[in-house]
Amino acid sequence: MFHPLRVHAIERLTDDSVAVTLAVPPELCDTFRHKPGQHLNVRYTVDGEEIRRSYSICSPATGEPAGPVLRVGIRLVHGGAFSTYALKELSVGDMVEAMPPMGRFVLVPRPGRFAAIVGGSGITPVLSIAATLLEREPDAVFCLIRSDRTAGSTMFLDEVADLKDRYPDRFQLVTALSREEQQAGLPSGRLDRERLGRLLPALLPVAELDGWYLCGPFGLVQAAEGALRDLGVDRTRIHQEIFHVDDAPDSATRPRSEAPAHSRLTATLDGRSGTWPVQEGESLLETVLRSRSDAPYACKGGVCGTCRAFLVSGEVRMDRNFALEPEETDEGYVLACQSHPATPEVELDFDR
Template structure:
């Protein structure tokens, strides 16, 4: 998987964007279409699969940030940046931002939007000749994969893409028309398989969840599993974990599997970089962000991100739950303990990257770099 392109914008910068329209996708999902002014189009150039962080402050003064993937195809690398950006928002029970998006946001409103970020991407220009790609998605996990598939198939006439998607019912399935359009435009190169867990289909798979056992049987019947150039898994934690285990059992190399998790229950992920001791340090963190460095104390039990935010309000973050990867930083010196990691892939943690929101200092001196 290729590295995301460096935006021209300041790292983690927010800009006000006007809502062009709010499109109803299902009873519990909408698409927000955002206008990008001409002077900001270069900053909002995005790779297929990247996301936007949206920010609002409630009437009570509480700041809320949420990350939503861009579902529109990426702009051509040699053309201007996008005039419009489209993100999908599914309503979450009690969700502070998703409820706001569904009940209050209207065309003409202005939202604070961070420049695109994320490494769950596929660069069509870097794809090998005759590349064969596949994705397994659940629910709103279709959002970044829609951008990936549309961008790849449009840019590479020799590429193929297989989409295996699961949802509760046809009525709850996001982007039905957009996926159908891909099938109409690329009938020989786009393969679609849909599984509904709470509804029988007239044709296709019988109802049921896409769990590890089912995928282990289904996937070899669809395509040559080990010959696929890259697998993209996106959706709830359980689906992604089950798909990863099924692919591993079928002999797929781990470096061909790329994951993005949209929802995690109260489950702890193993620390990606185990420390020699679990005792927190009363020490200092040095952080580099947008070319400027500073050193500040770390309070007892405080994450590195929170320590930096007390002194640099522009430090990048969104979920603070170890899921979105917005706060990714390179560990220059020192040692940390990560509580959860659902965002960084194995090669990233092995290279020394950490999630600042989940990292706690183990050594007295820690240095991290947000600019790498």
């Protein structure tokens, strides 16, 4: 369910990114209290077309009695309707519709040693994770390894510097720039699998850390996961969220197959169930949306996980999946926006 929220502040971070703070009215404080690492799905109508996008919350998670602070980072995407609007037209006092915070790329504060590898705007949820962890848990330490093109394109420079000043013994920062030399730190260049494989053991006891958080473009996240697995890190300690999949190889998607003729979908959403025929070529999410406009979705690209649903019966094939962990797919969860029927009857439950 979407709620109208007023824009409280807009801060320019770089030439192509802003931080937008949304005011939460008292009656919605519980609804919009987020966990560190979660995101907001927002929508806006442009020329009669509804646009939905997902943006991570960068502000630390707050507990009662303090009200929630919803500050999201938005980077301009070439051809992106909402990001273009946010950077060029959005003003303080405007209304933005948003769903309650969601997402499973979270770290609930606890003692331990944690690290993150991020690229570009992938810093956004990790900033919330690190700030919340260090503030709430005195027995936790955090290492942030971040990759950006240039110093001028780096989001949240001041916020990360503040963490270094406030927690000098518990927060470690390593910066790599791919297109610019630094006076100190790592030589310029991309953080690929081979380079990370050499760098990480020099920084940390890699396999002993309690959790690794990877966020950013598909190429960086894939390289970081591969390097960590090479270094003996158990898969259950690796958590990832992908922001961009333009560079995903063809192997990241499954080959298409013909759906059974006359397939039917039964779906439960907000306690109400319905059954509809699946039209040729459409995803199961599209089938539901023809009759239920309140079906949850944002990116429709298999990235955000908003349309996650439990497969009650039948079989489906997913074109691609960049949002669900292997444990979730093993339990029976699918992405409705990427799922097509593989049996004549399929049943989904969006409420589980």
